[in-house]
Amino acid sequence: MASANQTIDVAYVANLARLELNAAACAQFQRQIATIVEYVRQIGELNLDGIEPTSHGQPVYNVYREDVERPSLPHDPVLANAPTRLDDEFKVPRIVE
Amino acid sequence: MVPEINKLTVRQAVDGIRAGAFSSVELTRAVLAATAKHAALNAYIWLDAADALHQAGAADAARQAGQAGALLGVPLAIKDVLNVAGQPCTCGSKILKGYTSLYDATAIARLRAAGAIFVGRTNMDEFAMGSTTENSAYGPTRNPAAPDHVAGGSSGGSAAAVAGGLALAALGSDTGGSVRQPASFCGCVGLKPSYGRVSRYGLVSYASSLDQIGPLARTVSDAALLLGVMAGRDAMDATTLDKSVPDFAAALQGDLRGMRLGMPREYFVDGMNPEVAAAVKAAIARCQELGAEIVEVSLPHTKYAVATYYILAAAEASANLARFDGVRYGFRAAAGDSPIEMYKKTRAEGFGSEVQRRIILGTYVLSSGYYDAYYLRAQKVRTLIRRDFDAAFTQCDALLTPVTPAPAYRLGETMDDPLHMYLGDIFTVTANLAGICGLSVPCGRTRVGLPVGLQVLGPAFGEEKIIRVGAAFERSGGAVP
Amino acid sequence: MNYVPSIGLEVHVQLRTRTKMFCGCSTAYGASPNTQVCPVCLGYPGAMPVMNAEAIHQTVVSGLMLGCEIGTFSKFDRKSYFYPDMPKNYQITQYDKPLCLGGGVAIVVNGAARTIRLTRIHLEEDVGKSTHHAACSGVDFNRAGVPLMEIVTEPDLASADEAMAFLLALKQTLLYAGVSDCNLEEGNLRCDVNVSVRPAGQEKLGTKVEIKNMNTFKGVHAALLYEIDRQSALLAGGGRVVQQTRRWEPDSGETFPMRSKEDAHDYRYFPEPDLLPVVLDRAQIEAWRAGLPERPADRRTRLVQSYGIPVYDAGVLTADRAVADFFETAATRCGNGKAVSNWIMTDVLRLLGERNCTLAQCALTPETLADLIALVDRRTINLPTAKGLLPELFETGGNPALLVTARGLGQMGDADEISRLVDQTLEANPRIVQDFLGGKQAAAQALVGQVMKLSRGKADPQLASKLVAEKLAARKG
Secondary structure, rough: OOOOOOOHHHHHHOOOOOOOOOOHHHHHHHHHHHHHHHHHHHHOOOOOOOOOOOOOOOOOOEEEEOOOOOOOOOOHHHOOOOEEEOHHHOEEOOOOO | OOOOOHHHHHHHHHHHHOOOOOOOHHHHHHHHHHHHHHOOOOOOOEHHHHHHHHHHHHHHHHHOOOOOOOOOOOOEEEOOOEOOOEOOOOOHHHHHHOOEEOOOOOOHHHHHHOOOEEEEEEOOOOOOOOOEEEEEEOOOOOOOEEEEEEEOOOHHHHHHHOOOOOOEEEEEOOOOOOOHHHHHOOOEEEEOOOOEEEEOOOOOOOOOOOOEEEEEEHHHHHHHHHHHHHHOOOEEOOOOOOOOOOOOHHHOOOOOOOOEEEEHHHHOOOOHHHHHHHHHHHHHHHHHHHEEEEEEEEEOOHEEEEEHHHHHHHHHHHHHHHHHOOOOOOOOOOOOOOOHHHHHHHHHHHOOHHHHHHHHHHHHHOOOOOHHHHHHHHHHHHHHHHHHHHHHHHHHHHHEEOOOHHHHHHOOOOOOOOOHHHHHOOOHHHHHOOOEEEEEEEEEEEOOEEEEEEEEOOOOOHHHHHHHHHHHHHOOOOOOO | EEEEEEEEEEEEEEEOOOEEEOOOOOOOOOOOOOOOOOOOOOOOOOOOEEEEEEHHHHHHHHHHHOEEEEEOOEOOOOOOOOOOOOOEEEEEEEOOOOOOOOEEEEEEEEEEEEEEEEEEEEEEEEOOOOOOOOOEEEEOOOOOOOOOEHHHHHOEEEEHHHHHHHHHHHHHHHHOOOOOOOOOOOOOOEEEEEEEEOOOOOOOOOOEEEEEOOOHHHHHHHHHHHHHHHHHHHHHHHOOOOOEEEEEOOOOOEEOOOHHOOOOOOOOOOOOOOOOOOEEEEEEHHHHHHOOOOOOHHHHHHHHHHHOHHHHHHHHHHOOOHHHHHHHHHHHOOOOHHHHHHHHHHHHHHHHHHHHHOOOOOOHHHHHHHHHHHHHOOOOOOOOHHHHHHHHHHHOOOOHHHHHHHOOOOOOOOHHHHHHHHHHHHOOHHHHHHHHOOOOOOOHHHHHHHHHHHOOOOOHHHHHHHHHHHHHHHHHH
């Protein structure tokens, strides 16, 4: 676990985000994003003791749906949208567990 | 055929069709002709003339059968970020190539039920990330007022279409100013509703706690009309509020006498483009002449808004855009021997660089060891920014501010300096952080003819107030010469 | 050296809702691939989740049954990791504000009673299912979005047997709560196992290994035995246990490290902005508590007191809520709890076992069984006749009283009539009578059997016995 004083490690983060970066892109992003990180770090100067975080657009609660069935999508268009399919399933490279 | 019917307002068009002055097919043909003539603006990413005319024919038939929807036969342009069943929805990205929407966004379904027709899909910054519509896989959109300038963004295609007569009105999405800013750059009206006013179901998410769908139109009245059709609780979007939708048409009639309008000190700062500052101040003076009382207010945490916005928006985006992986829809890179390889190549080839930058930034601020320092802090600053507005709205009914510190950029001007571009959002991101509503109304032009917008900010679910101010200003002659 | 295991479980339970956690797609098992999917559960661009109220209710009910504290403020979070069976590449789950905290499950192993502490219960969405082929995998998203309750224990379990006992007790409670079908074949109950060992006497827990995705209780048991041995042997040989995620291979009976989990530890949790927090007020929670079904242990005690049956019987009957329900309905109807208990334990459970079916699947209703027992109690038919009818009632159902009338199975209860049969029998079997008179007591039973036979099974056996005994006594003089 790194301390917040260190700057971003773009190669590590890009792997988490599943983005393949070549060396040039990695270096460019490292420079650009480090500048942005430097800028956004200014919120560190505020005293935020006792301030509640806001995680939603409006402060409301308890919005549910009833347990009632709705029609699913028709099968064919769903699979037609897939880049590749395997009969009725979505095809992906072999998963190794 | 009536000349230039593509430049009518929505209300004029509805009246014209109802009165039989022209048909929806004729109106749609005029719009299609304008899009062909102004193809160089690159306002639309996708357009199917035959389908548009088919929809228009159906609208004419419905009218003859005695139906009268509020928007019956009106051709609208839709930002490429909203799902319209049967149409593509690329979000300006290569990664959604080949995807066909299988459902209507709720806002689209409501407009469709009111009789609107959907001509085509407008250009945008990829996944709504940008302020210029240059970050599009389909090339930049040009500003109809000055073609060597950007249309603004991210809803640049919609703003250019409305300002250039390529649609009667359009929909955009506004996460940090993406409706209001291009409206001000192109010289049309843009309205960002309060968070929770319009359903986001079917709007491809950028930052879920900030996104709202908003109309772009030629008049405040048209924007209010579209908002009225789209607004209200939706069972498919838990974040829509169960509030009754007021009669926005009534708000259009009000004048400014008895209203208190605030000028936030922090929104009139050194370094602003002087022509923009002058146009906005003249507009405020006009409002005073119209009977409003102008008071100075303070929003002390404004300087932290851009930093807060970019942390929160990038974080939410990093999760929202994780679903674009080449499995269920859209683009998949050719190679990739394992799912991880496939993801990495697909996403690296499918996303443009601004999107990749924001995904990396957002992943970083949420990653182990950094959450408290960035994301949690930003959520707390968001609380402070929200409180600033709560306090300001105890002193006034609405706020008057510039939309942007400067008019439209030249094409290419901000491309190599993301931070510079981000700072241009300073006056618009605050409304999204606070969940309040905002309106951009044309209020003048610079010497070289670039439009300038006046921003009217109202409290959450106070759309009648900003519509009342905007309409009164517009009625008094609109843009200050 | 002796090594002591510490085991914690994360049990994933599919709830019994009609529709998925965040959309209206059906949760029915066994549909053809990708037919129970919609924009929401496929992670389509623009689709949004909305909470299923019933899933919240069922989770809270589970928590109340298991003695948890119910969180009055609860929320959902996004847990990010990429995997082909996960449509959005984040899972909507609950990170720091789960619906239920604490609680426990009582178990008895080798006569020793213990309570295994629960850490929490939270609600999340299930993922899709992948099938693996030589060169590729295929994904079916029908299961994606099914509501999944995760029950997390403290590392309180000390053996594979305790883990097994815990899972059985938990399953019983969940079936009682009516919140899950707990059908293991259909994957309703799946389990991640955390296990570490430490030298006896050491306080601090050893390095833990996680075994993912176990879907049978036997598998959990076998995997734990294997893993406890493996770790103990490692330590005994001077090695150390590496913290890792492993997978159980039932065919070879071994665990193996999982490659796919190598870098999946940075989950980037943050509050789900599309879903609003759940705020439960006390009155709501108390209303749900008041409506709770009885817990298995409480029911055991009550059955003993109310129906006068032995503790052992009550234990067998309450093992399965459906059996206990059946018992109570039948016992209340015929008023003879002891007889109903005997019938269920000796005959009904045997038939269920032989036919490999459940009470719900057989034709026997509690009302039918009660009526059959009542016919015996009223001496309308005798016990052997009743037992002879049971297989038919089990297979095809029917009204016992009507069957008895239609087939003339009614018991012969008239003393004169039976007396005549006894006389006939004694006449026809002089050698057996002689045996009896010669001191062979068992000969009397043989004579009663002959009387029954003569009556074609319809004679009241008690009356027949009595009359045989009287008449033999008379001859003995």
